[in-house]
Amino acid sequence: MSVKDLLRKKWALALIASLAPLFLVVAPLEASSAYDGTNGSVNCTTGNFTIQNNVVTTNDDCAGTAVVPVGVTAIGNSAFQNSEVLLTVSLPASLTSIEDNAFYNTSALTSVTIPASVTSIGNEAFNDARSLSSITIPPSVTSIGNRAFSGTTALTSVVIPASVTSIGYGPFAWATSLTSITVNAGNPNYSSRDNVLYNKSGTQLIQFPAGKVGSSFSIPVGVTTIGEYAFAGLNALTSVSIPSTVASIRSAAFAGATSLTAINIPEGVTSIESWMFSGATALTSVTIPSTVTSIGEAVFNEASSLASITIPASVNSIGSGAFSDTTLLRSVFFLGNAPTVSGDIQYGVNPQPTAYIRSTASGFGSIGSTWKGLTVAVGVFQVTFDSKGGSAVASIFSTTGTSVNSPIPPQRSGFIFDGWSTSTDGQAISFPYSPAEDTTLFARWTNANHQNSATVAAPNVNDTSQSVADADLAARTIRQKSSYDTKSIAKRIGIRVISKKATVNLVVASRSKNICVRSGTKLRTLKRGNCTVTFRVQEPKGKNGKLPRLTTTTKTLIIK
Incomplete structure (x- = not known):
């Protein structure tokens, strides 16, 4: 059953329950009674439909053309529902309402003119009228129901x-x-902007036209709510940019968005509502912010390209079947304790995906067991930063098979930041960094008045580890407003270069480009500060004719 059919069944059951009393009260007239101006039966090209108290109530295999007579005031609930060979309908000027599901699934209906007397069009009134190529809503209409023309x-x-x-x-x-x-x-x-439907103030996006041309769309700043089914069924957009002003995204907002590949949900959104990305078959990446506390049922149902997802620690509840039939899903990373779940959150996926958790997490059961349709394993690691007197640096999470980048360096008056170490006095580590457990990294600091490399003697073999560290620091300390040969500086700071024919290239980290830059085969320093550089060494082909593996090393140079 398709996503659309599942959603339709959900709402249809609710509708049937609400209408049940009506069916108990009103007894149908016999089809053979001719219409007398208030009650009776009217023929279609083949079949007929029934009128009671000037309301069309039902039909008996009405096909071809249906002419609703003058005097009829309403097309009642489900009156022509599933009349799949009904082609045209003529509606009288006496008509005031087209009620819920009136022309539901009239899939061959090509033409209907809504008279200027009609004031309301009910819920799903023309849902799945798939051949209807044009419709004119007259200026008498005051209300249009849920999914009226879905x-x-x-x-x-x-x-x-x-x-x-x-x-x-x-x-x-x-x-x-x-x-x-x-x-x-x-x-x-209401208002429209760039052919998209909004409320008058522009704070709610009600409907994005699913056939609108273009591969990307940026929701305007100022929109606070994305309505239910707002992007449902779109088939061209691959990306939607959501501004930070959005605080609410309603259920099924992106259901059936078959071309959507990635989406970032902004901080401030607290709930991922039911069916939100159901049937988004191209979706490979979703970023859930730390403000989200609940994830609804079937949110990622049939999101068949989604291979992994991270659930923030803030999430305390997940609905049943949230990841049902996500056939490529292999990894669900939980940054906190187990949320409350009604039923399994995953089924229909083989092999069974893994719930990667922190070693300290609770509520998931034992490692290797099955929790809510997922196999439990440790695979989420927290990296904490001890800035040793510098400005605070927030901790970050790493997941198995991935690495973390260096955070924005801390600041400390009178000192120059010299990287992160796994011990209080250890060597600086290289980033990206891949921890295998919860880890604390310690800041390394150099006094801003530290002597430069020209006055530091090389250590001898009897030097302590601190002396070796000082020598390393000296080697990485270079002058501002100078130019250095790439290969020479690589050798100076201890990067292994075996052959004279080896090529050495460097890449300056984007955050350091105001401190130093690459200029051809040279590194040019601009001003004081820390310059993070990645050296790439490619040795020439060996006697076997094979090219050795490219080696990369990241170092932080101190510019004085």
């Missing part, structure tokens, strides 16, 4: 008149040919 896959454009005061969620969801939604400028409640 799945009208032939519809290309629509105009919302100034009279409309209420629009439900997802009015044009899965209308995959729809490229333009225009709102009359005089409408006091």
Whole structure:
């Protein structure tokens, strides 16, 4: 069953429950009773439909053309539902409402004119009228229900008149040919911008036309809410940029967005609601912020390209089937303790994905056991930074198979930062760094008035480890506003270069480019500070004709 069908079933069951009393109260007339101006039966090209108290209530295999007579005031709930060979409908000027599911799944319906007397169009009134290529909403209409024109896959454009005061969620969801939604400028409640439907103030994005051309879209700053089904069924967008002003993303907002590959949810959003990315089959990357506390049911159902995801420690509940049928999912990284889960969060995936957790995490059971459809293993490591008197640096997490980059260096008055070490007096480590357990890294500091390399003697074999460290520091200390040969400086700081024919290239870290830059085969220093450089050494081919492995080493140079 498709994502759309599952969602439709969910809402249909709720609707049936709400309408049950009506079916108990009203007894149908016999189909053979001719319409008398209030009640009776009217023939279609083949089949017929029934009218009770001037409301069309049901049909019996109505096909071809249906002419609704003058005097009828409403097309009742589900009146023509599933009339899959109904082609055209003529509606009278006496009509005031088209009720819920009235033309649901009239998949062959190509033409219907809504008269200027109609004031309301109900929930899913034209849902899955897949052949309906145009519709005119008259200026008498004041309300359009939830998903009223959802799945009208032939519809290309629509105009919302100034009279409309209420629009439900997802009015044009899965209308995959729809490229333009225009709102009359005089409408006091709704607006359109770049063919996208918003409320008047522009704080809620109600509907993005699923057939709109373009591979990317940036939601305007100022939008605070993305409505239910807002991007449902879109088939062109690969990326959507969400601004920090967005605080709420409603259920199924990106359901069936089959081209969407990556999305970052901004800080401030607290809930990933049900079915949000269900059927987003190209989605490979989702960033969930630390403000999220709950993840709803079936959120990633059938997101079949998603291989891994990280759940922040803030999440305390996950809905049933959140990762159901995510066929490529292999890793779910939990940064905190086990959230509350109703039922399994994963099923339909083989082999069973792994829940990677911290060694100190609770609630997941024993290592190697199955928790909510996932195999439990340790694979999340916290890296804590001790700045040793410098400004605070926030801890970060690393996951198995990945590495972390160096954070923004701390500041300390009178000292120059000289990298991070795994011990209080150890050597600086290279980044990216891959811990295998929870780790604390310690800042290395050099007094700003430390002597430079020209006055530091090389250590002898009897020097202590501190002397060796001082020699290393001296070798990495160079002058500002100078130029250094790449190969010479690599050898100076201890990078192994065997052959004279070896090539040595360097890459300056982006955060250091105001301190030093590469200029051809030379490193040029600009001013005092720390310069992080990665040296790449390629030795020439050996006697066997094979090229040795490229070696890379990252060092922090101290510019005086």
